[in-house]
Amino acid sequence: MATEIRVPTLGESVTEATIAKWMKSEGEAVSADEPLVELETDKVSVEVPAPVAGVLSSISAQEGETVEVDALLGAIDAAGAAASSKPAPEAKSEPAANAGGGEEIEVRVPASGESVTEADIGEWFKKEGETVERDEPIVSLETDKAAMDVPSPAAGVVKKIMAAEGDTVEVDALIAIIEAGGSTSNGVAPASEIGDANRPSPRAAAAAGHDVSESSDKPLSPAPRRVIAERGLDANAIQGSGKDGRITKADALAATAKPAQQTRAPSAPRDLGDREERVKMSRLRQTIARRLKEAQDTAAMLTTFNDVDMTAVMELRNQYKDLFDKKHGIKLGFMSFFVKACVHALKEVPDVNAEIDGTDIIYKDHYDIGVAVGTDKGLVVPVIRDADLKSMAEIELEIAEYGRKARSGDLKLEDMQGGTFTISNGGVYGSLLSTPILNQPQSGILGMHRIEQRPVARNGEVVIRPMMYLAMSYDHRIVDGKGAVTFLVRVKENLEDPQRLLLDL
Template sequence: MTEIRVPTLGESVTEATVGQWLKKEGDTVAVDEPLVELETDKVSVNVSATAAGVLKKITAKEGDTVELDAVLAEIEDGATGSSKEKSNGKADAPAPAKASSTPAAGDSAGEQVEVVAPSSGESVTEADVGEWMVKVGDSVNVDDAIVSLETDKAAVDVSAPVSGTIAEIRIEAGETVTPGTVLAIIAKGAGAPKPTESKPTAEPKSTTSAAPLSPAPRRVVEENNLNTSGISGTGKDGRITKGDALAALESSKAKPSPSPSAPRDLGPREERVKMSRLRQTIARRLKESQDTAAMLTTFNDVDMTAVMDLRNQYKDLFQKKHDVKLGFMSFFVKAVCHALKEIPDVNAEIDGTDIIYKNHYDIGIAVGTEKGLVVPVLRDADQMSLAEIEKSIADFGKRGRTGSLTMEEMQGGTFTITNGGIYGSMMSTPILNMPQSGILGMHRIEKRAVVVDDQIVIRPMMYLAMSYDHRIVDGKGAVTFLVRVKENLEDPQRLLLDL
């Protein structure tokens, strides 16, 4: 008997919530086949089978909170059901994976086989059911496409795992599903396969596109009276996705209507859209931060002349040698690490009635993506060179946009830097990334008149904002920290001399 336990989920994560079981007791499983989804406060992760056999017992139910190394299930070691069935054909062999019932001895016809939503990648946790290519009663062959699923990245077809007849369609077009959700039931071996005429039950809409539209893009097309012949599909087999339709809509708004005299249906004035799982997590964590910490923000401004002059002087040589652009963020990371060593309270966190002082400097860098804000962490940033920091940040940004950052890369930070200036923000009050005690907000650089040596001069200035947890960081410490960051940026040589 093999026990399936909760894996290590990251440095600061000690528990998780059991999400959806992708298998049920009695199902046959293969090595590395996903069994259950665990949800932490940051991401969702699938736990896979460590041995092949039959899922004998599920000890943690959906919705339960489990700690690290807790037993989730037990697998009875042995050959998979499909291999046994091929070798002896006995009825008491374990049912094939996805089978919802065991047929009578010697009778494989009529066996009920589940068609489930597949895993679409490490960072993809849900998909929208698009177009059904079959209806109840249709016959299908193995590997026939029966339904399309749309994720935030692409459209994928789900194929029939066996030949037979569609006995039941459980999920309607337009609904959202997670990996492992049962989409349909096939009666195995019943009926002869039909020719290609078995098509979707939905009546085709009067569009000029050769490929049928899924519900999501169809809604955009119909509500805005778009001509699909002018829309280039980026989905599988050239299908039009919702993103393609929205892009066409934005393009059409910039052009005059070809028939201004014709009435145009503007559609509903409101739209209800389900929050993505990432957005739900962001909302929950930010609210928890406000409810938990005694949050306060202190401000200062910094003259960026020295950093900008240094950057302009060496940026071409820097890029030629290190194959990465020299930005401002690496200077801020270095300045922050230097200040954290002087003010250790800002690099600490509260755990119950204890204070945990961190003697390492893992700096979280907030990265904006289409789905929301993620915060990957630079480990031991104080020991990294400017080039190493810039390369890591560039990599974080690229993988953040493609959704390929791992859970481990977004956990365990001791302090966070966020840059609202790239979006044009002049000043803001950033929210703490719990359980951290400090976060630095950067803003846009703009030329302002300032007094230097009793002279009014024009300098590139940036407002800095530091939010901190007043339960652990006093006002003096917070202000001193921000002043040190300012001094290090206005005189970068201080960093070299460790002053």
């Protein structure tokens, strides 16, 4: 009897995912708990393991398709025998007559789900005239949901590339021709002799006068290429920190801050029309923009402000930082104070720790605090679960581990599920004041900002204190103004007098 493979639960606010990669083909033997398929949401990837040992008898959803929670992905025959592997239908291939050599095989844009009708050419991994192996990735495609690699349908030579990087192509569009079994001697020019007409379409490279991605002898992926082209940088002068010395987006952004690495030549004054450039938004940026706008359209979002004197917290840190580090192996930071202060306030104002579900309000007696972390791929919000039951040392250790995972790309989907309230620290980037957007379906988010010395009145005298502005955005459909202000005042009081936390006042 066949055992079904279905899309697992992806979190309260996540209802769908994209098939990123099948690690097994139909007919292949699998072991219990062996990863079968990788799913992607807008922020993380998750692997679906085999529920039983056996043979992968069928695949119901192909790579690139968008599937909902509990959708059927495939089936495993526990009693079946391994059969010969079948290639995943990632690219259509149709033979054509070729008088000059081997069989010509077309590479077309694969289907990527019912709601996806087009994609952008992300990066060509091969050039015209280069040899390829069967199933070797030759081009990456980007949709508004995910990126996917299209493999070569046969071994041979890339005879013709029909679409340049950055082009938008529809499903089933012809993007390349492979000459099966061919070689560079079969009338196909080597990559070094291919003209500019067959190279990726250039972006305007400011005053450099040429496409920096073409002048570079380093391989560039789309993200750093866009930064380099838009800011007129010399890719050859940038030290890559990625695998095999590849330049990452972070490398390109870092180079922007170093004028010595910019090779812009002086240019004559241009007309106003030549001083503007229209660049299409990436699919990922379109998705981020849509989701942020949905949050604004769904919730009755409002922000209230206050400021907090950080003197007591800073003095407490300075007094015990060495002892804390020696005992727990982690530095005592500000975030653990804020997490504890927020939990204390959430217990007093439970509306902020609740969420709306249709016409119901769900009040939560657990305190799972999301901590926003910035990465090269965007903002992620890992969750500190049961923060009310953890010590400040445990909170600091967990935050440090989440930061490491975020930077290395090791965060898992379950790390970011089920938060009840979020804290975002824009102060690490120098922000003085902001209005954070809710992390749906939560009803509240606290924005921290930079600490700066400001004159304030204390006991009839003007003194200089380390002050921080706090911003609390909330969903006015469930949280009244009184509740929001009370919450923020309690956070302020707990930080200005941390002993209140110990005494539960």
